[in-house]
Amino acid sequence: MKRIAILGSTGSIGRSTLSVVESYPDRFQVSTLAAGNNAELAFEQAVRWKPRVVSLADEAAAQALQSRLRQAGLGKNEVEVVHGAAGTVRVATHPEVDFVVSAIVGVSGLEATYEAVRAGKTVGLANKECLVVAGELLTAEARKQGKPLLPIDSEHNAVHQCLRGGRMDEVERIWLTASGGPFLNTPKSEFASITVEQALNHPTWKMGKRITIDSATLMNKGFEVIEACRLFNVPPDRVQVIVHPQSTIHSLVEFVDGSILAQISVTDMRLPILYALTHPERIPSELRFSISDLRHLDFSPPDMAKFPCLGLAYEAAAAGGAKTIALNAADEVAVAAFLEEQIGFEDIPRIVEETMAATPAGHLESIRGVLALDTEARLLAREMTKRHARKGSPIRAIS
Numbered sequence: 001m002k003r004i005a006i007l008g009s010t011g012s013i014g015r016s017t018l019s020v021v022e023s024y025p026d027r028f029q030v031s032t033l034a035a036g037n038n039a040e041l042a043f044e045q046a047v048r049w050k051p052r053v054v055s056l057a058d059e060a061a062a063q064a065l066q067s068r069l070r071q072a073g074l075g076k077n078e079v080e081v082v083h084g085a086a087g088t089v090r091v092a093t094h095p096e097v098d099f100v101v102s103a104i105v106g107v108s109g110l111e112a113t114y115e116a117v118r119a120g121k122t123v124g125l126a127n128k129e130c131l132v133v134a135g136e137l138l139t140a141e142a143r144k145q146g147k148p149l150l151p152i153d154s155e156h157n158a159v160h161q162c163l164r165g166g167r168m169d170e171v172e173r174i175w176l177t178a179s180g181g182p183f184l185n186t187p188k189s190e191f192a193s194i195t196v197e198q199a200l201n202h203p204t205w206k207m208g209k210r211i212t213i214d215s216a217t218l219m220n221k222g223f224e225v226i227e228a229c230r231l232f233n234v235p236p237d238r239v240q241v242i243v244h245p246q247s248t249i250h251s252l253v254e255f256v257d258g259s260i261l262a263q264i265s266v267t268d269m270r271l272p273i274l275y276a277l278t279h280p281e282r283i284p285s286e287l288r289f290s291i292s293d294l295r296h297l298d299f300s301p302p303d304m305a306k307f308p309c310l311g312l313a314y315e316a317a318a319a320g321g322a323k324t325i326a327l328n329a330a331d332e333v334a335v336a337a338f339l340e341e342q343i344g345f346e347d348i349p350r351i352v353e354e355t356m357a358a359t360p361a362g363h364l365e366s367i368r369g370v371l372a373l374d375t376e377a378r379l380l381a382r383e384m385t386k387r388h389a390r391k392g393s394p395i396r397a398i399s
């Protein structure tokens with residue numbers, strides 16, 4: 001029985017993980033859960049799964065959750081309620097946990113993910129921001145612990161599967177496929193008037209809001225380039241992005257002899273989650289792909305002029321350290337401002353570029369250093385956001 005912690009249990013990946021656990025009750029058990037602000041769903045999950053520990057972001061919300069659980073007959077010995085960053089770390093490092101699914105969105109998930117690795121847990125990583133801002137530190141710690149970091153992000157999960165077909169020194173290049181997002185065929189001249197509703201309408205995947213906007217700007221693909229560099233220890237010029245609107249092939253690995261291996265499966269995150277949870281085994285599932293759907297496969301290079309976020313991410317990948325932290329922090333601030341309709345779609349890459357330019361290059365040697373620089377970069381990005389704010393749009397607190 002594998003005992004699982006889910007960081008971000010109320011999110012899209014968290015809920016998919018619980019659905020996988022539900023399908024294999026004799027293999028997996030929910031041990032601990034960490035959520036953010038969705039106290040209602042956290043309550044339902046705690047009643048359903050009876051985890052040893054449940055965490056919420058906010059102290060008052062955690063107290064209210066505790067009272068509700070006690071009224072529902074679940075005492076402290078059944079479910080312990082904790083909160084904040086320390087609470088999430090407790091969920092991630094609990095002694096009864098074997099496997100941690102890291103699926104909090106943004107850098108809020110970094111400390112707990114790093115501590116899980118440090119505590120010798122096997123980590124399934126959906127949270128790509130962790131690898132973007134602290135990939136060097138996370139992979140070094142995982143190597144030290146002798147534990148794998150198993151990618152749940154579908155592209156890296158596909159690459160992980162393809163890499164089982166050869167050695168790392170036999171790899172010529174990694175190909176990351178990109179659906180192209182909702183604006184693949186939208187002329188650049190229309191980008192200034194893109195609305196939040198249009199940007200949230202992803203053609204193939206149903207995901208959280210931030211990653212959906214990042215998919216529309218191709219920043220998500222840029223993050224994935226950095227993720228691939230860190231996870232598989234390859235330079236950015238050996239990670240190539242190819243637009244593949246059907247999202248049937250999740251990614252490919254090209255080997256030195258010219259062979260290319262591709263991974264194909266349904267567009268359902270439960271499959272990469274299941275792969276990570278059962279690695280190195282594979283077990284039967286109902287997540288079948290109909291081979292007759294393979295009739296139509298299109299590929300084209302990404303339009304770097306239309307989607308400047310991708311180029312910015314390649315730049316940050318090459319520089320590493322501080323530049324990747326600035327890239328992520330500025331994007332998080334800019335996407336939040338876009339979702340609040342304070343800035344336009346085209347302001348997102350502008351704010352990212354300006355924040356990166358204003359952040360000196362450098363390498364961070366601790367998670368604390370990463371988080372401190374992340375805070376600085378956010379302040380800078382908020383300044384840039386104010387400058388780009390639409391007239392008459394009040395800049396509210398942007399987290």
Ligand SMILES: NC(=O)c1ccc[n+]([C@@H]2O[C@H](COP(=O)([O-])OP(=O)(O)OC[C@H]3O[C@@H](n4cnc5c(N)ncnc54)[C@H](OP(=O)(O)O)[C@@H]3O)[C@@H](O)[C@H]2O)c1
Pocket residue numbers: 007008009010011012013014034035036037038039056057088102103104105106108126127128129152153154205206207208209210211269
């Ligand atoms: N969704 C996908 O298909 C997909 C695919 C590949 C990679 N990913 C990556 O996986 C991660 C999660 O994505 P998602 O789509 O599942 O996002 P999501 O639906 O927005 O869920 C985010 C989760 O993080 C929690 N959270 C946010 N801030 C928190 C904090 N300060 N403390 C504790 N928990 C916090 C949220 O809690 P509340 O809801 O309770 O506030 C929620 O459970 C992201 O890094 C994303 O890039 C997602």
